[in-house]
Amino acid sequence: MPSEYPRVPVETLYSFMRDVFIGCGVPVDDAATCADVLITSDRRGIESHGIGRLKLYFDRIRKGIQQPTTNFEIIRETPTTAVVDGHHGMGQVIGVRSMELAIAKAQKFGMGSVAVRNSTHFGIAGYYPLMAIKAGMIGMAFTNARPSIAPTFGVQPMLGTNPIAFGAPTDEDCPFLFDGATSITQRGKFEVLARKGQPARPGWAINDRGETITDAEQVLQGFARDAAALLPLGGAGEDLAGYKGYDLATIVEILSASLQQGKFLWDLSGIAPDGKTQPNYLGHFFMAIQIEAFCPLADFKHSTGEIIRQLRASRKAPGQNRIFTAGEKEYYSEIETAKTGIAIVPNLQKDILEMQQALHLDQYKFPF
Template sequence: MSEKIYWIDFETMEKFMVDVFVGVGVPLEDAKICADVLITSDKRGIDSHGIGRLKPIYYDRIKLGIQNPVTNFEIVREGLTTAVVDGHDGMGHVIGKKAMQLAIDKAKKYGMGMVAVRNSTHYGIAGYYSLMAVKEGMIGITGTNARPSIAPTFGVENMLGTNPLTFGMPTDEEFPFVLDCATSITQRGKIEVYDREGKDVPKGWVIDENGNARTDTHQILKDLVKGTAALTPLGGIGEETAGYKGYGYATVVEILSAALQGGSFLKGLLGFDENNKPMPYHLGHFFIAINISEFTELENFKKTTGEILRQLRNSKKAPGQDRIYTAGEKEYEAWLYRKDKGVPVNEALQRDMLTLKKELNLTQYSFPFEE
């Protein structure tokens, strides 16, 4: 029997998330930023990083004492086009938004801006910050390291995080070009979605300690934490399908998220101390804003970029295929589909929301899935 999915409108869901964040100690204005990042993910159809992460990632970590609800955004070093920020283990969404805004402000004045961050926490979808730059007529680039999940090529130990490398560029179309993806074949969040749906993960996404493929979703999530399972990098297992490329790009993100800012890296991001007790993750990020108008007219850039994308989509299709997509197109179509429907809430997510409502006494909300 298939589970019952309910749709909750975006306004209600965003308000609910704001109230949850406030209820666990996040200041109101910061709570609005956090909720905006999460609802943006749901609006774009990225269910792995939206409301589904509210309880298990942010709420639970604050309750556990390994993430600070009040964010101290400290600029510890600054140049004309650069800055280094210490986030003091506050809310990654707040740190990320302020850091990208700082990079954008520098790019407006000097053409380019880059901000490196240390001691942060999970900042939601990376594309949110690239889109900030796009809205200002700029190219936005960001990346973040994460708790170890990926094994190096020819290795089986989870060493690197899923480490997204994300680009956003304005176009003359209804939607920008936004490439927002992990440097692994998949990310932990998508496996969590499969777990909530009771599905096995595809073969080749995860390997065990002997290098064998794993598909048992629920146990995989446990073993990723224990270090007895690992995600494979983009390209897959070994060199035959170029897994070394994903491994290399993941390493680039790791370096830019740790070496520039004097931050933690690799096993230092496990989230456990030497006594196996939970501790802050101390993540690092980087944000780059490039002011297009310093290179060419913005409209010319948009037109050329749009033409590149249109020619790609209009190129010859493989037999049986109706369409070719470009990055950001599916997310735009997800928004068109969801804008009048809201966020899909499965049974696992329903339980999380009811738990949050009860624990925080949010009696002003009445959801259709309540008994």
């Protein structure tokens, strides 16, 4: 990110986001949870899901699309599983409590799985496997989302970006953490590009005639009008196996809707049949695996560490200096942002100042 953008210290940004949530009616402890999920995204260099998404929650709470107070209801439960209704509360709170529940079950019985319905956007999916990693476990998280991906040979946005997140501890400070959309790039990337006034790459998105489009704002506006769609991993058609991304997104949709009997596909658009806004009815699925039920944790960490070290040490392509493994770049970003703070682009500065003024958070003095 260009050095001319002003930077805000991590702690200041975290405190501001927490206070915005509190100002919107979110209970103090829940506000801290929501802010922690968002600041983790910024710290890890994921611009699309941190402070850049705060205005989304601010607007949705004010419009009544999601509830600031979270009613976390367990509606079905076994020793190793649970089904949760989030009642359109704060997605981050629902996500954290669900993963805590999965971890607790895994600690007692070896595995724990929690399916969620009627939730809202829960931030970066990778936050939740990190919780399991800290508990010495393997963690997984899945979520469906607003329609944006077209199925292979289609042009209509039907599936969400439907990320898959998987994390495992290693014998290094950096765990293995994969967190990726099942589209070529996530919806949030287009939000970032639109804020910066930059185009998307050809082949990421198409219009309703199947033609590639690169105007980020056009893509974002086109989702709700059936006029634009993201392409699944692999791209259009079958030549580069785009059907694999399409099928992976469908797997996530099943895990995030069928087990919990939640809504799916176009019912997640946030638009009612009469054209008015409505809740997004999102679903999630969380899993925690107790490693000690299979082998000693230290042995697992060593084996996993050896896997990623051997991958990094393999022969490099011409002109390439090194090979990375999942979560490594984000780990280094956390170290860097702790020193430098978070860069804030001009359009995001406007959103921050608007929320600050609306909630009278005059104690914050931003460098813009």
